[in-house]
Every structure is written in C-alpha cells, then in structure tokens.
Amino acid sequence: xxxxxxxxxxxxxxPSQRSLATRARIWDAAEQVFAKRGFDGAxxxxxxxxxxxxxxxxxxxxxxxxxxxxxxIARRADELSQSRLRALDKRRDLGPLxxxxxxxxxxxPYLSKAETGGAQWLAYARLVAFVSADQRWNxxxxxxxxxxxxxxxxAICALYPNTPRQTIAAGFVYSVSAMLALIxxxxxVHSLGDPRPDVASHLDELVSFCxxxxxxxxxxxxxx
Amino acid sequence: xxxxxxxxxxxxxxPSQRSLATRARIWDAAEQVFAKRGFDGAxxxxxxxxxxxxxxxxxxxxxxxxxxxxxxIARRADELSQSRLRALDKRRDLGPLxxxxxxxxxxxPYLSKAETGGAQWLAYARLVAFVSADQRWNxxxxxxxxxxxxxxxxAICALYPNTPRQTIAAGFVYSVSAMLALIxxxxxVHSLGDPRPDVASHLDELVSFCxxxxxxxxxxxxxx
DNA sequence: CCTTATTTTGTACGGATGTACAATCTAATT
DNA sequence: AATTAGATTGTACATCCGTACAAAATAAGG
Numbered sequence: 001x002x003x004x005x006x007x008x009x010x011x012x013x014x015p016s017q018r019s020l021a022t023r024a025r026i027w028d029a030a031e032q033v034f035a036k037r038g039f040d041g042a043x044x045x046x047x048x049x050x051x052x053x054x055x056x057x058x059x060x061x062x063x064x065x066x067x068x069x070x071x072x073i074a075r076r077a078d079e080l081s082q083s084r085l086r087a088l089d090k091r092r093d094l095g096p097l098x099x100x101x102x103x104x105x106x107x108x109p110y111l112s113k114a115e116t117g118g119a120q121w122l123a124y125a126r127l128v129a130f131v132s133a134d135q136r137w138n139x140x141x142x143x144x145x146x147x148x149x150x151x152x153x154x155a156i157c158a159l160y161p162n163t164p165r166q167t168i169a170a171g172f173v174y175s176v177s178a179m180l181a182l183i184x185x186x187x188x189v190h191s192l193g194d195p196r197p198d199v200a201s202h203l204d205e206l207v208s209f210c211x212x213x214x215x216x217x218x219x220x221x222x223x224x
Numbered sequence: 225x226x227x228x229x230x231x232x233x234x235x236x237x238x239p240s241q242r243s244l245a246t247r248a249r250i251w252d253a254a255e256q257v258f259a260k261r262g263f264d265g266a267x268x269x270x271x272x273x274x275x276x277x278x279x280x281x282x283x284x285x286x287x288x289x290x291x292x293x294x295x296x297i298a299r300r301a302d303e304l305s306q307s308r309l310r311a312l313d314k315r316r317d318l319g320p321l322x323x324x325x326x327x328x329x330x331x332x333p334y335l336s337k338a339e340t341g342g343a344q345w346l347a348y349a350r351l352v353a354f355v356s357a358d359q360r361w362n363x364x365x366x367x368x369x370x371x372x373x374x375x376x377x378x379a380i381c382a383l384y385p386n387t388p389r390q391t392i393a394a395g396f397v398y399s400v401s402a403m404l405a406l407i408x409x410x411x412x413v414h415s416l417g418d419p420r421p422d423v424a425s426h427l428d429e430l431v432s433f434c435x436x437x438x439x440x441x442x443x444x445x446x447x448x
Numbered sequence: 449c450c451t452t453a454t455t456t457t458g459t460a461c462g463g464a465t466g467t468a469c470a471a472t473c474t475a476a477t478t
Numbered sequence: 479a480a481t482t483a484g485a486t487t488g489t490a491c492a493t494c495c496g497t498a499c500a501a502a503a504t505a506a507g508g
Contacts, residue, residue, distance in 0.1 A: 013453055040264035129357040174402035174433055181401035208444055209398055209437035216436030217429055237483055278487055
C-alpha cells in the first residue's frame, strides 16, 4: 500500500504528446466547421475529415457533439476574458478610465488576436455570432460572456453615476453586436482570397461609434 | 381555336381559397421553425407538424427546403423595405431630413409591425439574425437588404458631404446589428412567458445610440 | 519485457432527413 | 354532369447523422 487511497480508482496516465496534437487538430477543425456551418449544419464526419482522423476519434477527444461545441466556445472565451480584464486593470493603473479607454480594452484584445492568431480566432467570431443567434445556447452564452461583460458595464456605470445600469447595459449590448458585425462582415468580404482581413484598422472607428452611442444614451434624461 | 396561342400551354387554374389558407399556414409555420432552430436545425417534418399538414404539402407549396427558406425571408423583406422607403419619402416632404429622422424611418416600421403583427414578425427578426450569421445566405441577404439600405445610406451621406460613403456604410451596418441585438435579446428575455415584448419603448434609445455613433464616425477627420 | 492504459481504427445500428412519386380527393371550369 | 388541374395523403427510398462498441495499435510504467 504505497500510494494509498488514490489507488482505489484506476491509475491515470498523462496524455501522450501525439494525442495532444491530434486533440488540438480536432478542436481546431471543429471550430472551423462549426463556424462555417453552425451547430446543426456541421457534422462530426466533416470535422473528422478536416482534422484528418476517423470519426470515432472526434467523439473520443471531444465527447458528444454538444460537449464539443461548448468546449470550443469556452476555451477561447476564457482566454479572451482574461485578456480583456487584464487590459482593463492595466489601463486603470494609468489613471481614471475614460469611456473610449474602457471600450478599447474590450475590443482590442480580440482584434489583436484575430490579427496574430489568424483563421482560428476569426472562426471564433463567427461562432459567437451563431451562439448569439440561437437561443439554445443561452446558458452557455450567459456563462461564458456575462461575467466579463458585467465588469465592463460596471466600469462604464462609474462614469455615469446618475444613469441606470440597465441603460448602460443596453448600450453595451449594442456595442458588442456592432463588433461582431464588423468582424463577420469583414470576414465575408475578404473570404474570397484574403485570409487576413485588416480588421484592426477599423478599431478606432468602432470605438468612437460605440463611445458616442453609449454617451448619448447615458446623457438622455428619459433614461432616468 | 378560340383562345389562340396561350392554348398551347396547359391552362392554369387560380389557386383555391382553401389552398391559399394552408399555404399561408405552412409559410408561417416555416417562419416559426426556421426562426427557432435555424435552417439546418429545422426539419420539413417539424414545419408540417406545426402547420397541421402532411410532409408532402410543405414541398408542394414551398418547393425545396432552400426555396422555402428564401421565400420566407423575401416576402417580409419586400414588405418591410416598402414601409421603410415610404416612411422616408413621407418624412422628406416635411422638410430637410435629420440623422435621427432617417434612422427612425428605418427602425420604426419593423418595430411597429412587431408590436401589431405579433409573433410572426418577431420570428422574422430572429430569421434575419440567422441569415446574417451564415455566409451561405450571403447572396440572399445582399439581394433582399442591400437596395433599401443603400437608399438610407445615401440619405445620411447627404448630411455629411465630406465623409466617404464607406464610413457611413460601416456606421449603418453597426446600427442595423444593434437593432437586431435589441430585438433578439428582448425576445430571449421575454420568451419565458410574455409573448409581446415592449420592444418599441426602446426605439428612442436605439435611435439616439446609433445617431450619435454615426455622427461621431462622420465627424472624425481620420476618415477622410 | 511485460503489463496496462490509452489512443486509433473499423464497423454497425437505429433514427431522422429531404424528397420523389403514385394514389386519392377536391373543386373549378366547360 | 363531366372533365381536369390542382390540393392532399400516404409511402417509400437513399442518404446522412450521432454514437456506441469491439478490435487493433501504440506507448507509457514497472
């Protein structure tokens, strides 16, 4: 009895490097296929074919189709949320936050990832659009996106002490949808050849659009 | 030979009133199911069941699944485009257009239809969200939405003679996506009981958000 | 080397899907 | 009333789907 209680369960072995590679390949393929066809339009066989593996492996590494979809969403949402919150904290250290600074902290991390990370992050944006359009993923969206969004809404609320949070939240929802529109429409236009749309060059435009919009909503007396 | 050349083709009969009713029922059912599940998630059998008819009738009245989907989109897009352009012309007669007036002419017709027309028009908004998220419907979206959008963008461009059309168009795309976000998020929240969300009460908020945003983009010198 | 857990392959099954097609029924037209 | 185009029903087929499962291959641990 050298290792004690844990012995009761089957010993677990660290996953081999090879399996980690194929797992990543499967997840990336799933991201691409889900982004292009949506949840129902995608098939496990399409994913397997794109990943260059056999069908059973997709289930083995990704679980059920729903599990796989949720996992794909969650892994990038987590990374993105951390980047966003980190950017916000960093900016806070430099002094009081402005509305444009807050929005920039929210938008910039994704856009920079899309520029450097390439196709996978661009696919993720389309995935988020699918998730937002389909009420079946309501819980998933709430769980993945709402906490971080709440922090940013709080930061904006601090700038407008007399504006109800609901008004700020509505403006923030509009802003996020505008960001998704920017990314997905760019993707659409450039998908006929240019694999790397220069989406970041429109960041300032997007930020000024949303900042002016939120500011207008927050100043309107009818929102009191 | 009493009726001449037309006799060569088979005589056509006017559709009976009954068939018109079931056709409408099928189309409405298709709209509901497509809106709830998306194109791939919806099945012809689900549509038939909701309409209370047999499967073959859906094909008979709607053609293939793709035809049916495109028809569902187009019929409301046409009606909506006409309402929007009519509202714009009417407002033009009252004097020079303001930015908020232009946006109001674009947003209000749908929101008023959603209030009076009920579930069908609300379903249509979700449909548009699906169409916008799936690049397979790119041509359909372009064909149904772009002409009217072009008119509104032109009207806004007239207010900002020194701003490139591309900048205005981007702001307009952001605005439309914000409108869809408003409608679909309201639907989502209220779908647990309240069948008639008071989406119109947020019209002013939406208009002021988008007007301020477009104005800010148009005034930014970097867009020259 | 041998054991053993994991990864990979191959197959197969029950069910759902879009749609074609023949049969039946309905109603408009002559 | 007879005719006939269209509306409705019922069925059936080929295909694809998610997934379960056993066998085989692989590699880690002792």
